[in-house]
Amino acid sequence: MADSTSHSPSHPRRGLMLILSSPSGAGKTTIARKLLAEDANLRMSVSVTTRPMRPGEVDGYDYHFTDLPRFREMVDADAFLEWAEVFGNCYGTPRAQIREGLESGHDFLFDVDWQGAQQLSQRAGADVVSVFLLPPSIAELEARLRSRGTDSDEVIAGRMDRARAEISHWDGYDYVVVNHQIDGCFERVRTILEAERLRRARQTGLVDFVRELTR
Secondary structure (H helix, E strand, C coil), rough: CCHHHHHHCCCCCCCCEEEEEEECCCCHEEEEECCCCCCCCEECCCCEEECCCCCCCECCCEEECCCCHHHHHHCCCCEEEEEEEEEEEEEEEEEEHHHHHHCCCEEEEECCCHHHHHHHHHHHHHHHEEEECCCCHHHHHHHHHHHHHCHHHHHHHHHHHHHHHHCCHHHHCCEEECCCCCCHHHHHHHHHHHHHHCCCCHCCCCCHHHHHHCC
């Protein structure tokens, strides 16, 4: 159950954008799910995509589904904080939705690669908190990928090449956490989130709150 006491300050707060990045197999998806399950004020950023809807997906919840002409119109209108084409499909983060949520004090979680993280940091730097998750070793990362039992040796080799490329961008992040063990890694990421929420610049109602205390 989420601990709401630390997420409900007595004065207004501006939300933040928490970016989680990691090579495949380093635990990003597991950490993201645990954060969303245990934190009532954290919500997943819902991207706009041109990818066809898959069975069980819900428009507006999993993605905002659209066609390529409409997506291009949104790009031309600068409606995205970041966007990219992946395997022939386009994905973008809608600017207006995030801006409205941040102003209301909501926090957003972004599961993006280093390029997406770079775009978000360039366009919304003051609101961004970026965390990169590292595996304890390359051998351990490969072992985790093989333990899934879903990929061929060729696919795993490709994933390992991409992992090394992604890891090379570790120094572009605010925080770096080595995922030795999932629970410990989760606690470190959660501590980062809590500390960033308390930054003075994000506590927009703090001036009035302190003024009341000093009357």
